[in-house]
Amino acid sequence: xxxxxxxxxxxxxxxxLTKKAMADNEEVLVIVxxxxxxxNVAKLAQKMKAEVSIVEESADYFKIxxxxxGEKVKSENNKAxxxxxxxxxxxxxxxxxxLGEGEExxxxxxxxxxxxxxxxxxxxxxxxxxxxxxxxxxxxxxxVTATLEKLESAGVEVLICGTCLDYYDLSDQLEVGExxxxxxxxxxxNSSDYVRV
Amino acid sequence: MGPRALAQVLRRVNFPADxxxxxxxxxxxxxxxxxxxxxxxxxxxxxDFFTPIVDDPYLFGQIAAANALSDVYxxxxxxxxxxxxxxxxxxxxxxxxxxxxxxxADKVKEAGASLCGGHTVVDEEPKxxxxxxxxxxxDNLLSNSGIKEGDLILLTKPLGTGVMVAAIKGGFTSxxxxxxxxxxxxxxxxxxxKFFEQYQINACTDVTxxxxxxxxxxxxxxxxxxxxxxxxxxxxxxxxxxxxxxGLLPAGAYKNRDNYQKFVSESGQRDQTLYDLMYDPxxxxxxxxxxxxxxxxxxxxxxxxxxxDVAVIAxxxxxxxxxxxxxx
Numbered sequence: 001x002x003x004x005x006x007x008x009x010x011x012x013x014x015x016x017l018t019k020k021a022m023a024d025n026e027e028v029l030v031i032v033x034x035x036x037x038x039x040n041v042a043k044l045a046q047k048m049k050a051e052v053s054i055v056e057e058s059a060d061y062f063k064i065x066x067x068x069x070g071e072k073v074k075s076e077n078n079k080a081x082x083x084x085x086x087x088x089x090x091x092x093x094x095x096x097x098x099l100g101e102g103e104e105x106x107x108x109x110x111x112x113x114x115x116x117x118x119x120x121x122x123x124x125x126x127x128x129x130x131x132x133x134x135x136x137x138x139x140x141x142x143x144v145t146a147t148l149e150k151l152e153s154a155g156v157e158v159l160i161c162g163t164c165l166d167y168y169d170l171s172d173q174l175e176v177g178e179x180x181x182x183x184x185x186x187x188x189x190n191s192s193d194y195v196r197v
Numbered sequence: 198m199g200p201r202a203l204a205q206v207l208r209r210v211n212f213p214a215d216x217x218x219x220x221x222x223x224x225x226x227x228x229x230x231x232x233x234x235x236x237x238x239x240x241x242x243x244x245d246f247f248t249p250i251v252d253d254p255y256l257f258g259q260i261a262a263a264n265a266l267s268d269v270y271x272x273x274x275x276x277x278x279x280x281x282x283x284x285x286x287x288x289x290x291x292x293x294x295x296x297x298x299x300x301x302a303d304k305v306k307e308a309g310a311s312l313c314g315g316h317t318v319v320d321e322e323p324k325x326x327x328x329x330x331x332x333x334x335x336d337n338l339l340s341n342s343g344i345k346e347g348d349l350i351l352l353t354k355p356l357g358t359g360v361m362v363a364a365i366k367g368g369f370t371s372x373x374x375x376x377x378x379x380x381x382x383x384x385x386x387x388x389x390x391k392f393f394e395q396y397q398i399n400a401c402t403d404v405t406x407x408x409x410x411x412x413x414x415x416x417x418x419x420x421x422x423x424x425x426x427x428x429x430x431x432x433x434x435x436x437x438x439x440x441x442x443x444g445l446l447p448a449g450a451y452k453n454r455d456n457y458q459k460f461v462s463e464s465g466q467r468d469q470t471l472y473d474l475m476y477d478p479x480x481x482x483x484x485x486x487x488x489x490x491x492x493x494x495x496x497x498x499x500x501x502x503x504x505x506d507v508a509v510i511a512x513x514x515x516x517x518x519x520x521x522x523x524x525x
Binding site for chain 1: 363364366367368369429430431432439441442443444445446447448451493494495497498501502506507508509
């Protein structure tokens, strides 16, 4: 059994030493001098799917035994999932109920034309996200709702900003699309090519 | 220092304070002191410094400065003047210190303030930070008190810098600008300020050493309202969940948890990792902005349009003081 004395070491050193030892040894014994380090070492062991038991515990002495349960834990890869914008469709952010500056009526006609054209482009959009007054259109305009239904059935994700629905008091009228939150929306934009309309 | 130990130390000391002039002092555990100069002008004074959290000295300087400047922004003010506080070992190359100071200077310049001089001592471990002076019109002063019933609370940066710094120190991830948490830590908290006059903002603070829960508790305590956290809305940095689960929680997170969890109630199934992250001490964390419900959506959209990773994470209710976490 590999023994590690991590007394006197600050976070994250006990965890780093334990992780290194677990890579080459089936059983590891770790000694730390505070409860925080013992909890952190136990967390690491659980994360790596090993058996862990704290065999001795006092105010400033913790003895932890870790047993790797056979399955070789693959080295953890903490890189974010990489998206490939060129292969996937784009994300469209619709933050208004009209397209462009100018006469309001024209803007409203254009945005509807824009949305229905999305059905014909290749590759299809990955997501269409509605924000602010865009939400009003997605809920209240029947022809837009019909377009969105077609997009959804073609596999396009239609996301509607929940805060905006609440703000315009439209939550109970939503027929098509999924209610989404800002975190999801920001993530969608960060992880792909996006177009703001 | 942990909040409990610090409170015990401070209790034993008598601090001089002119109650007429000192608009915000020590009693409310706020981000900075505010001193009235005239009916139109108040001075904001704050200071913060710490040991390196990333290897790159220029980035460290920027982070330390963004962190110190944030306290002025959290009061609704504009920084005008800053001075350096430096501890530096005699055995390290002076070039490193130049880079740290350049990082700080560039951030202060970005904030539109001046930086002149400071004080340096020989120290075993490098330390860097700033004392920052800002100004604010007393009518625009924001404190961590003043939340109103029904307010929504926005968080302007994801959580998890404490865990990420532990992961960087442990060599689990990189400490350069490709790391979203590093990028976030060196980002000034001034973006939200320009919208504050347009909307009804009732309170503001920044998330720092006491973690999300600690700072929300201060807001709750000072306004006698209950704050309900909408847990699924809380943004966290990519990768942080994995690191927290691997035992890279800094000691400060445990201290905060031990100190604050008795004021926290919960409903629904707890997500233990996210729960731990709510106590994670933040460096240069985001602002917590308490805004009238009617203005929340527009403020959110404005901030979002500015590129902030912002979310509505909590709401203030009439009820027992404290924080309630709604998990579903």
